Amino acid sequence: MNSAVPSGLLLSARRAIAYSSIVLPSCRLAAVPSARILCPKTLNEIYDPTINTPHHDLNRKYSSVSSYDRPRSHILVDTMAPKEKVSFNLKTPKGTKDWSGSDALLRDRIFTTIASVFKRHGGMALDTPVFELREILAGKYGEDSKLIYDLQDQGGEICSLRYDLTVPFARWLAMNPDVRSMKRYHIAKVYRRDQPAVNKGRMREFYQCDFDIAGTFDPMVPDAEVLRIVAEVFEELGWDGRYTIKINHRKILDGVFEVCGVPQDKIRPISSAVDKLDKMPWADVRKEMVEDKGLDGAVADKIETYVMQKGARDLLEKLLKDETLTANASAKAGLDDMALLMEYLDAFGVLDKISFDMSLARGLDYYTGVIYEIVTEGSAPAVDSNATEVKTLQKSGKKEKSKKSTNLDEDDRSNDPTVGVGSVAAGGRYDNLVGMFLSKAQIPCVGVSFGVDRIFSITKARLEREKSADALRSSEVDVYVMAFGGKGFNGLLKERMDICKKLWSAGIKAEFSYKIKPKLPAQFKAAEQASVPFAVILGDDELAAGKVKIKELGLEEGHPEKEGVLVDLTSLIPEVKARLARKNSGTSTDSEAVAGLAQKLEGVDVKADTTAKTADAGI
């Protein structure tokens, strides 16, 4: 075994944070014992990017790793292969997770609900590649661009993982000049190298469900329909009014800043500071403006008088009477838009869901008009990260986590009370983004993005608290085909296969034991564990008489069919179908299950931990 010290030692040390001890037969990787204090940032600074040692050069092997250095969240595997010791970090990458069982099913139902609203409004599906040429994404996300995942240069094009679905949509519009208007929806994963909080749905890989309307239309009409879609989605998810659509307008904000005397070059940075008002008190935001961003204190104080205001039509009317403000062209245009929008929202029946919130600014650079963010009480404010009791909580939260949640990364913030679920949907108007790709194809757009992982987290937490989670099965099988017999019983495998074949051919979801001679109790247990509602039971005598038994599982004592009913083999399919239809007249077919989701979730209170604090990095 070659034990030369790797040429890229600093590199190895940096990698050791992620790996503990890795030696693979086909592609040897090794790491020096990981340093206790070094954080990736620090190491990045001392890392020399010109040393790009290929992995197969790093074949120094360390057989022992201290228990401290080994990430607690990982299953570290040592398998003794005949020739060589093989060790893996058996985990998903930081900030990502697997979805399975009832979680996957619940999330799928959320997707289906959202997609059905999108289609109801004429949305057309668009699917784009998960990575884009890097220059497509460059210059679109402001400060957040540092969170973009890059693909390695392997001798072709330079690409990055998509950061959202909006920029790829704009790129698509620019590439398809025949399309001048479109309602498109896109449900797909996006990628951000942010600090994760897995249990709160703050992930590095997460789903967005986007609906956007592109095209030149009369003002605020598509904007109003997008907000109607927002309301329909949350109503159909059963949130029943327990959400708020915060709206504001970039032109109003810009007008306010101009009127207050913010220099032109400081408008975007000051806007970013204002956007933090859902996470910090005004005093902290003012401090950032004055101390970090060099704004005159008097100007900051003027800004306060505007941005702390919230309301609805009343606030709009008040602002329209503010002659200083309406003398500013940008503010006036924004206020006129807002007046029209509120009229249309009234016609669409969603005005009562709206909060006109002048502190809403949105981080992304590309918005140009109305902006919105949808929050629930789970998204929400209130814990001051500077308060000493919070620091104590954060610490104890960390300790508790390392004991309890072995599946979380060391620096996951799921148990940090200053981190909230954040907004569950957000969006706005972006009239210049398509033009950034193709100036002659200046197509104005407006849209919204739903953060499904967050919606899922809030929904699931509530379902668990209400113990209704067990109502969601992880598979949808309707019939378990079993066999039983006495002495000389051969298991009837091919007969079970034949019955399954007939059920499948009739579109009925069915399964059977893969054992040649399964025991009857084991078959019943398997059916019950998967909550399969019906058993079809084969026996030698019954088959000889051309009969088979159908038994509904879980019937109460005394039910006339408690012991099952014998039916002719020839009428098995219609008999099973009739019973399924009767049973499922509630919620069990695919489409009915989806329709029933709202009903099921209806009882779910979407209030979440009041200890949670909002942050909007996820959307």
Next chain:
Amino acid sequence: MNSAVPSGLLLSARRAIAYSSIVLPSCRLAAVPSARILCPKTLNEIYDPTINTPHHDLNRKYSSVSSYDRPRSHILVDTMAPKEKVSFNLKTPKGTKDWSGSDALLRDRIFTTIASVFKRHGGMALDTPVFELREILAGKYGEDSKLIYDLQDQGGEICSLRYDLTVPFARWLAMNPDVRSMKRYHIAKVYRRDQPAVNKGRMREFYQCDFDIAGTFDPMVPDAEVLRIVAEVFEELGWDGRYTIKINHRKILDGVFEVCGVPQDKIRPISSAVDKLDKMPWADVRKEMVEDKGLDGAVADKIETYVMQKGARDLLEKLLKDETLTANASAKAGLDDMALLMEYLDAFGVLDKISFDMSLARGLDYYTGVIYEIVTEGSAPAVDSNATEVKTLQKSGKKEKSKKSTNLDEDDRSNDPTVGVGSVAAGGRYDNLVGMFLSKAQIPCVGVSFGVDRIFSITKARLEREKSADALRSSEVDVYVMAFGGKGFNGLLKERMDICKKLWSAGIKAEFSYKIKPKLPAQFKAAEQASVPFAVILGDDELAAGKVKIKELGLEEGHPEKEGVLVDLTSLIPEVKARLARKNSGTSTDSEAVAGLAQKLEGVDVKADTTAKTADAGI
């Protein structure tokens, strides 16, 4: 503007193959004019990997690029921004594409069909991250590992994009030791840096639809169910027998190689050579064995007598009588498995779809038992890439392409007659893969993966040839809400909004014009373009009388409702619903559309170009 020559000039030259001229304000990139003859492979060889120049160092700018050097497939954009010239390559990365309109809808329907079969067999959904820790993928794919996409090291874990869905499933099983058996399905994109042929569905980013059964069961029972699933999927897609399930067994192959005298260390390389028999004549494969892989010519000739055989039960019986072969333990075990499998396939009614093909070897390392590949005549064999007429065809194909298909990459192989669609599904048994992650969790598995992009390409080509593509709409809107009026007509915008609100609340898919005062012909045109079946028409007089008109579009002259019917506003919803139900008793609701897909595709002949040649890199 800094015009220093980039320090990594060779690197730039290499990048120039992908880019022509790229200068971004926020992240400047430039390239030297691309070399005409250099191919990436050649450049890779002279590229010094220790020079890893960051992009912002490559800021030399070329303002003119010769028309030859500019990739024909790209829209090259020059926007004159006030300060700086901005140029983009407006395209998706090589080997990837956008999906929209009726293509996206047709593909979605294929997904739905496949997923419904998976659920019918008790499949549970699993979703894993698009990237994995690199060491999870290492050592799993043999020679193909070079096709894995790596993420850039940005100071965290070292990750790669998933290459298939099988290894992530095995990783998940190893991480979830409580799960000892499972039927899981997974429909998601995978990534391979292969040479693309976009129009034939050979992509770098493509979907796989996987179904796998994990667990220790009686032999060949789950294997048989997987093949039953294969048959159900293609039957429901309407392929109606126009496909072949080629099967073989790794143990039979290994036994054959042993019996013929292949040294142990040459078994996998020789197996790889045999796997090319669907693309090359035996003479070429023999040459590879003898000249490239150093096999004794006499041994190769013995191999020929076995691997050129195809058949069904007859072939199995013949082999079972071959005493040299059955004396080999591996071959005997494989043949016994195969005999049992055929019995079960008979019970499942799929034996007639099977071809026992001794030349099938499959490229991936991890298979240990039965292996299979599903081909159609579009996958298929026959053009010898060495024949001179083929070389002419390839050349003329390239020329033709550059004129016609402006959306293809320069080196896309869509029009190369020696490239076929390849197999449309493939899989097999892999009993040791989970154990590679966790030796104590040795869970045997068997599964199959459907290549949806290829299935889509074959289906679409046929639909287009039969001009049935227009039957597939790109949105599913059922009602277009319009208004008309004479002098003083105000457009009835809010009234249209109100009607839409009512339709949406009733779950009806509806849209309206975003113009304040749209013209009636324009509204009809929009409805017709989107093939919306019904119009709801508002007029001042009718509204005053509490009435509204419903008009079915596209009715023939003389139909009693040709001019539409006036209904009470209060009964609009039930009146619309009744008409929709009548209209859709055919195929128009979501679930019915899916169910009707098979019917629609039934008439589709899946034979594809006989000029196509198979290759199995995609699955």
